[in-house]
Amino acid sequence: MSVLGNAGSFLFRCLAQRNATKTGFNVFVTNLCLSDLLMGVYLAMVGTADSLYRGQYLSYERSWTASAVCKMAGFLSLMFSEVSALIIFLITLDRFIVLRFPFSSKKFRQKSALLASSIVWTVGFLLAVIPLLPVTSHWEFYGHSGICIPLPITRKAFKGRDYSLGVIIILNFILFIFIAAGQSVIFTSVRSNRLTTDTTKKYQDTTIARRLLTVVVSDFACWFPIGSLGLLASAGVHIPGEVNVAVAIFVLLLNSALNPFLYTFNLLMEKRRKTLEMRLIKVLDARVVTRETDTEHNAACRGIQNIPEDLTVNDAVSVLAHSLLAKETTWEKLTAVIACVSSDGNSDVQ
Template sequence: MCPNNCTCDGYTAHCSGQSYNVFNFLSSSIRILDASHCSGLNGTLDIQMSFFFLIELNSSYSNIELISKESFSHTKNLLRLDLSYNLLTIIQSNLFKNLKYLRMLHLLGNRLISVIEPTAFNGLTLKEITLSYMTLNVILKESFGGLNLTKLDLSHSLIETVEDFAFERLIVNELDITFNPIKNFGKAMFNGLVGLQKLKTPQYKFCCIRPIYLEEKNCFPHRDEFSSCGDLMRRTSLQFFLWIISILAISGNIFSIAFRIFFDEKRLKMVYGIFVTNLAVADLLMGMYMLIIAIADRVYRGRYIEEDEYWRRSAWCTLAGVLSTVSSEASVLFICLITVDRLLVIKYPFGSVRISKNLAKMMALSCWIVCFLVAILPIVQSSYFGDQFYSKSGVCLALPLTKDRSTGWLYSISVFIGFNFITFIMIALGQTMIYYEVRHQSSVMKKKSSARRNDLKVARNLLLLVTTDFACWFPIGCMGMLSLNGHTIPGEVYAWTAVLVLPINSAINPFLYTIMAIISSKKFSPSINEQQSIPEYVKGQRKGFRKACYGIWFPDPKLEFDVVNPKSDAVLKLKPDDLLWIFLDVFKSLHLHHIHGMCYKDISAEHVLVYIPSNRKYGGVRIGQKPVGFSRNTETKQDINMVGEILKPLVKC
């Protein structure tokens, strides 16, 4: 007998989508029944007739809220049972005890199931149960007692509490409880679990209470690069360097800042001093970050795994993450600014291209604003970043050096890899240019002014400073690029990078640009005059020797002289002694400018001016062209050669 609107083929009936209780109209000899999407059950699966031969039943998507315990006493020979995507709220004790031959049970998608009573699956001999995508909330003691399974899937079921002995008397090869916000559990939650070969959990801390017979490699996820079940920093060497670097970074940078504020204030007002002092502040923040992690490791030592969740979600961990991000990005930006400033000073010693003090202050303020915005954005934009941006690891770092693609990974890559990598390419180019200029100009150092030699000395020392910072950050960028392309960075490498490579420059920078300068009793700073405006600088450089040589070739400016080109007839009518004085004064002018680091480069006959008063006697000579700084010895030779060519007609006459 085939019910209305059903399709029957032998002992198989397809009664999907019916609006009546199809169980009341079926033949007892039916073998396979599809009763999915049936709205006529009125929310209750209550089978009153005996279906001794029924081996497969599909009652999915039928709005079933309750299953009577008598239902399965009439279907004892079921092999497959599909109750997925219904409205079940509870699985009662001994509900399936009569289904001794059941091999497959589907309960997927029953999102309203919040309770599985103890021994609910008692009597079953099936091999796999899927209880994912539910709202179980709690797993009671012995909820799966008596089962012998190959796999039990409890993932994505919003489980918050797991009682002790929840899996007692359960025999299972693989247990999956991933993607559950489990907050309340005890050390005995896996006690009584037998035969486990693979365990998948939401966090590594659950692997710390795994059955003792299960190897750690078969428990997922594996521990992170830093922590163990007992300690935030599992290696003693990492703990040691954590304290050493944090103490050196904090004490060294506080000393550096204090020294510049109280004992070297004039250097603090310079562009170089502004940038280096701000770099010291950035390094100080990194030291504070390291100190927070070191204190947390000490406080939670021996019991860290119990406090792991609390620590990662604490305000201290978030603060540590913000400090590390601000410090790292500020360091990169200030290294770039220092490189640009030194390049301008070395490349254009007397040019008009220079960073003013006010501009330097605005640039420094802008850097700090940008860095704080970059660090705080993942906190305020929780809709995109969630609450795990700084809590992905126990050390609260957001560095994207692993293959994990957690929330906000694209932002991390853009900031720590993309932006930093581009900035360091610029720094590398700038440092290459500085190195070339320093190396070249060292060959003519004796002919430079003392201020110029000081500038080159500063450039060499800052080259060391920037190079060390570059050496620390560039490998991190390379590792980030490798991880982005799917390469696995070993956990030990990641741990040492975060604890030693990343913050080490914050500890050694004060020694490079402040403490070593004090020890050696040398002012490690550029000349004061470099911060003056260019016209004032050139004027100041010329003032001394102009005054000393006044009257030799600079005639009295109050007298009115005729300016005559040396090739003119008026000059050629001068006496031989006057012509000799012209030669002497012109080359004396060149000499005085050259020893002060200046030259004329392009001199023409119109630039050599001879002053002849009304009595037609020689009154003086000058070169009517503004001098500029030179960087190559050949430029001074070019000056001499050009002046010689201009004065050659006087020799011929």
């Protein structure tokens, strides 16, 4: 499901959203999707081994953990998990800059986003390949567990544990602290968004921030427990060895499988909402006829025809406010609808 979901999401962004992919934000999201897709390959490799050795794993444990396939699986897991964490950090940084400094020229464009993504993939590759170098080969880093990656979330000692703790726990923990802080600022900016001050571009940026929030929260919820368990184990707290398997199977699987559905589902729902919204805007616009000579309230109300009996002020404001931000209607039409609906007793302002 993880591989299929991420593959579908990746193709959707590359084909259906070809023009949108040219923006810095979408470059990052496409790279995140690709990273999760390749993480699904790791999970498929481990899952296949589990099926092959089920019921007789103890007899083949050493041959599996020492195999080239296990080393490759561990390499892929470490590389793509770090790439995902770094890409999410870049996405948060991009949204932070856009929302907090909307008039700044220092933003991620397509070229700068591609450069930053290339650096992230290089860093992820280097972090994953270091345990395979001749000077560190004695660690047998990727052969300490059946899941092929030594998560330092128990008190069990093994060669290369300090490296694993530094990369998987401390580095990711620091990244997600910054991500949490950045998302808090972004959330505050979204909540403080006001119709009277926001431009169309600001409204679009806010919409993207809302769409992104679920993806970041999902990744944070998956990786924060791993960091917490690692720090607790380092502090001497006993963590059962079975937690390694549970984390790999459920946390990593949930993370890589859920992401594509979150950001693609959010995008599709946003398109559906806009389609329905535009239909309602057309209906309301067709019923609003402003007159330059109408200065009195009752005269303005006579200029609006066929207002539904159950239409409330909130309905009119909610729909026309979005079209006003997109410059698809005018203040005159908005106030005319509100005035008429209020006078007809349909007011229901919260």
